[in-house]
Amino acid sequence: MKQQSAEASRTAIPKELSQRLLKEGMLILLIAVCAFLFISLVSYDVNDPGWSTSATHQIVNNSGGKVGAFCADILLSFFGYMAYLLPVLIIWRAVKIIRDKQHHLINPLMLMLRFTGLVIFLLSGASLTALHFHVSQDVLLHGAGGIVGRALSEGLYVRFNLLGTTLILLAMFCISCSMFSGVSWIKFFENVGRISFAILGLFAKQSRQAATYGNAKLKDRAAKHAELKMQKAERKREPVMISGVVEDVSREPEIGDIDRIAQVVEKSTAESKAKPKQGREEIDLELPLSFGTDDLDLDVERSEKKAKTSLKDRLLRKNKTKEDSSETPAKEKRAEKGELKGAIKTAPGIGEDESKAPKITPLKTEQQISARTEKEKQGDLFPGEVISLPPLSILTPPDSNQKKGYSAESLEAMSRLIELKLKDFGVIAEVVEVCPGPVITRFEIQPAPGVKASKISNLARDLARSLAVVSVRVVEVISGKTVVGIEIPNEDRQMVRLSEVLGSKRYDEASSPLTLGLGNDIAGEPVIADLAKMPHLLVAGTTGSGKSVGVNAMLASILFKSTPDQVRLILIDPKMLELSIYDDIPHLLTPVVTDMKDAANGLRWCVAEMERRYKLMSKMGVRNIAGYNKKVVEAIEAGEPILDPIWKPDELSMTPVDEQVHPYLEKLPFIVVVIDEFADMMMIVGKKVEELIARIAQKARAAGIHLILATQRPSVDVITGLIKANVPTRMAFQVSSKIDSRTILDQGGAEQLLGHGDMLYMPPGINSLMRVHGAFVDDDEVHALVDEWKTRGAPEYIDAVTSGVGEEGMLPGEKPESGGDDESDPLFDEAVAFVTETRKASISSVQRKLKVGYNRAANLVEAMEAAGIVTPMGHNGSREVLAPPPPPR
Numbered sequence: 001m002k003q004q005s006a007e008a009s010r011t012a013i014p015k016e017l018s019q020r021l022l023k024e025g026m027l028i029l030l031i032a033v034c035a036f037l038f039i040s041l042v043s044y045d046v047n048d049p050g051w052s053t054s055a056t057h058q059i060v061n062n063s064g065g066k067v068g069a070f071c072a073d074i075l076l077s078f079f080g081y082m083a084y085l086l087p088v089l090i091i092w093r094a095v096k097i098i099r100d101k102q103h104h105l106i107n108p109l110m111l112m113l114r115f116t117g118l119v120i121f122l123l124s125g126a127s128l129t130a131l132h133f134h135v136s137q138d139v140l141l142h143g144a145g146g147i148v149g150r151a152l153s154e155g156l157y158v159r160f161n162l163l164g165t166t167l168i169l170l171a172m173f174c175i176s177c178s179m180f181s182g183v184s185w186i187k188f189f190e191n192v193g194r195i196s197f198a199i200l201g202l203f204a205k206q207s208r209q210a211a212t213y214g215n216a217k218l219k220d221r222a223a224k225h226a227e228l229k230m231q232k233a234e235r236k237r238e239p240v241m242i243s244g245v246v247e248d249v250s251r252e253p254e255i256g257d258i259d260r261i262a263q264v265v266e267k268s269t270a271e272s273k274a275k276p277k278q279g280r281e282e283i284d285l286e287l288p289l290s291f292g293t294d295d296l297d298l299d300v301e302r303s304e305k306k307a308k309t310s311l312k313d314r315l316l317r318k319n320k321t322k323e324d325s326s327e328t329p330a331k332e333k334r335a336e337k338g339e340l341k342g343a344i345k346t347a348p349g350i351g352e353d354e355s356k357a358p359k360i361t362p363l364k365t366e367q368q369i370s371a372r373t374e375k376e377k378q379g380d381l382f383p384g385e386v387i388s389l390p391p392l393s394i395l396t397p398p399d400s401n402q403k404k405g406y407s408a409e410s411l412e413a414m415s416r417l418i419e420l421k422l423k424d425f426g427v428i429a430e431v432v433e434v435c436p437g438p439v440i441t442r443f444e445i446q447p448a449p450g451v452k453a454s455k456i457s458n459l460a461r462d463l464a465r466s467l468a469v470v471s472v473r474v475v476e477v478i479s480g481k482t483v484v485g486i487e488i489p490n491e492d493r494q495m496v497r498l499s500e501v502l503g504s505k506r507y508d509e510a511s512s513p514l515t516l517g518l519g520n521d522i523a524g525e526p527v528i529a530d531l532a533k534m535p536h537l538l539v540a541g542t543t544g545s546g547k548s549v550g551v552n553a554m555l556a557s558i559l560f561k562s563t564p565d566q567v568r569l570i571l572i573d574p575k576m577l578e579l580s581i582y583d584d585i586p587h588l589l590t591p592v593v594t595d596m597k598d599a600a601n602g603l604r605w606c607v608a609e610m611e612r613r614y615k616l617m618s619k620m621g622v623r624n625i626a627g628y629n630k631k632v633v634e635a636i637e638a639g640e641p642i643l644d645p646i647w648k649p650d651e652l653s654m655t656p657v658d659e660q661v662h663p664y665l666e667k668l669p670f671i672v673v674v675i676d677e678f679a680d681m682m683m684i685v686g687k688k689v690e691e692l693i694a695r696i697a698q699k700a701r702a703a704g705i706h707l708i709l710a711t712q713r714p715s716v717d718v719i720t721g722l723i724k725a726n727v728p729t730r731m732a733f734q735v736s737s738k739i740d741s742r743t744i745l746d747q748g749g750a751e752q753l754l755g756h757g758d759m760l761y762m763p764p765g766i767n768s769l770m771r772v773h774g775a776f777v778d779d780d781e782v783h784a785l786v787d788e789w790k791t792r793g794a795p796e797y798i799d800a801v802t803s804g805v806g807e808e809g810m811l812p813g814e815k816p817e818s819g820g821d822d823e824s825d826p827l828f829d830e831a832v833a834f835v836t837e838t839r840k841a842s843i844s845s846v847q848r849k850l851k852v853g854y855n856r857a858a859n860l861v862e863a864m865e866a867a868g869i870v871t872p873m874g875h876n877g878s879r880e881v882l883a884p885p886p887p888p889r
């Protein structure tokens with residue numbers, strides 16, 4: 001049995017051999033068939049009899065004979081010119097299979113894939129040919145793409161048009177190509193790229209050689225010099241910094257430098273390859289700044305330029321090698337690389353075109369019109385029902401023909417200029433966004449890692465000079481962004497009109513009666529603030545910076561929003577011209593105060609009113625004026641008005657006590673005290689004003705009393721620590737120095753403003769500043785507004801505001817002014833008689849009885865205190881009468 005099988009194995013052909021024979025036989029046969037087909041196709045003649053044509057003559061011109069003519073006709077009829085590729089592709093594939101020594105067996109799956117690829121290749125190729133090539137019927141009966149190509153392309157064309165069809169077919173063509181041939185397109189393009197770069201490199205090398213050839217002598221000297229220096233440096237073993245080269249950003253690399261850098265870096269690379277070094281490696285270049293400049297001729301300049309271009313590649317390459325070899329921590333390496341790159345970029349002509357164009361935020365041009373403006377346009381259907389507010393139409397509308405900043409091109413050019421100028425000052429930064437506004441344009445720059453924002457801030461003046469603009473403001477922190485802002489004034493500045501700010505939706509939708517329209521922000525959006533939330537405002541700036549216009553705009557905002565029963569005003573105007581325009585409007589509590597003593601009394605009255613309101617609110621169990629008003633209005637509407645809980649009958653009144661009417665509570669208006677130039681007031685009245693202001697500022701928010709203090713003297717003796725501590729919201733117009741800016745805002749910036757209403761606004765509770773272009777309102781507009789209000793009602797002045805108030809208004813420890821501070825006053829005896837008789841020791845009652853001013857009455861009471869007739873003022877502000885009543889006459 002064993003013998004038989006051994007016999008069989010000896011006589012049988014080995015399996016491997018048979019398979020190889022079969023495979024080779026098949027392939028040879030295939031190649032032969034394809035060769036036959038190709039010859040038939042090449043020698044195709046339309047007149048030969050074939051599949052689509054018949055001929056009477058027996059002579060066949062096709063080299064493949066009748067069969068060849070028939071096959072060629074079929075293939076060309078179906079696939080057009082693509083038919084020529086069919087045998088070529090099959091032969092190519094067959095040869096590949098023969099040469100593939102690893103795969104002895106034909107993989108049927110792969111064969112299927114290749115076959116499918118071939119079919120799709122033929123179909124898509126034929127369709128593309130049919131779509132884009134036209135051939136006469138004398139040459140090919142069924143067109144360049146054959147029947148199949150024409151049918152497919154026509155089918156796709158009606159659905160996808162020419163472009164869509166071409167794209168689809170191209171995609172199929174490429175995919176099928178990969179399927180059939182196994183070629184990777186990505187690799188293909190990589191190879192194409194590599195070859196292109198190799199060719200370009202060859203050209204560059206040749207041109208460099210040509211450029212340096214002319215300067216061979218010079219180069220020799222340079223090389224020798226560099227070598228000498230290197231040897232010296234090696235001997236000394238001094239560490240030298242490559243950053244020493246690149247930090248000198250203002251200097252252009254010279255041809256000597258370039259060669260030296262290359263030599264040094266090459267040497268260091270070789271060394272680092274030979275032995276790995278410990279620690280940070282630094283290479284001493286000791287660049288002789290004078291070297292080369294004497295030696296180089298002008299005609300060498302061209303060759304220098306070429307050399308510079310190659311410097312970038314060389315340096316980067318060397319730097320990379322250096323990084324790989326050294327053991328420097330990764331962070332340090334990155335910083336070095338960035339520094340190097342940045343410095344290379346600084347060389348003129350190198351890398352300049354690499355920076356991206358900044359994003360330009362479009363300037364807001366369309367203002368959203370508020371419902372109020374719309375309503376005013378339509379007119380009032382039922383006029384005169386309630387006190388209507390003055391129409392906004394009395395304000396001058398904004399000029400629609402104003403020039404709107406820079407074009408996108410000039411903004412981009414300016415961005416580049418800023419980058420260059422910053423580079424000149426040693427700051428590498430890129431402009432990433434540009435926000436054009438109505439007055440200024442903000443360029444947001446991304447500084448290179450390690451650049452401090454304060455460094456850019458300190459350059460503000462130099463930048464302004466080098467950019468030839470009036471001023472440049474640097475915004476070190478922009479909330480929510482990592483960039484630094486550089487604000488540059490526009491060439492054509494737009495004027496922000498109060499009408500556009502008050503006509504905005506934001507102003508209309510604000511519910512507070514103390515809504516202030518300040519102006520527009522840098523992007524042209526209206527800035528609306530609420531004085532009730534501030535709760536007091538300090539406005540400062542040099543003369544002519546736009547303070548008074550700003551204060552007028554704020555007052556106008558209130559007057560366009562609120563009726564006299566919502567807001568009452570006390571206007572203090574030491575200059576006697578700015579606010580007197582508002583005289584006789586119904587909102588005033590007292591005529592515009594120009595006398596500084598009256599002004600101090602006004603502040604005292606405010607303190608007394610504040611105390612009264614606090615008492616009322618505590619009796620009513622509410623925490624602020626809004627709560628109080630709500631309760632009072634609800635009670636009135638319910639028909640159950642509330643009696644004044646703190647009212648006491650006036651015993652000194654002519655009306656008997658039981659006949660005096662107990663008043664009901666009424667809604668309390670907000671009180672706004674505006675002091676234009678409170679430095680004058682401080683000078684005339686003295687420190688007392690400061691204390692009064694501080695006292696009001698500390699407590700008046702809940703009582704609905706708010707201060708607007710304006711001054712043109714932003715010095716520490718006017719804006720004192722006490723005032724600053726109590727007035728958290730500040731507004732700085734242009735000032736002359738950084739110190740003034742710090743006095744107002746506790747930070748610089750206001751000295752870089754542009755004047756004419758340009759301001760920095762520090763909103764309550766936020767330490768960051770907001771740049772606002774103040775709204776402009778002229779005298780005519782204010783006159784029109786005042787006239788409107790005058791037609792709507794007359795003011796109800798309260799005399800007590802300026803004439804002096806009860807002693808509640810006196811501050812603890814405050815001494816009444818002189819005018820008889822002893823018993824020498826002729827009215828002293830009369831006063832003592834009155835006090836001891838009535839047992840009431842209040843300044844107001846003495847004032848009323850003796851018909852004297854507040855100060856004199858206060859002095860009299862003080863004198864009585866000194867004489868032991870009355871006690872000192874108790875914690876509730878009242879005094880007891882110690883002396884017995886006078887004997888009856």
Ligand SMILES: Nc1ncnc2c1ncn2[C@@H]1O[C@H](COP(=O)(O)OP(=O)(O)OP(=O)(O)O)[C@@H](O)[C@H]1O
Nearest residue numbers: 542543544545546547548549712756757774775776
């Ligand atoms: N918002 C603004 N828009 C355009 N121009 C303005 C604006 N505000 C003020 N101006 C211009 O600036 C000039 C000076 O303004 P304003 O009188 O308000 O300054 P001021 O700071 O009050 O000066 P002073 O303290 O001397 O009264 C105005 O006449 C006006 O031309």
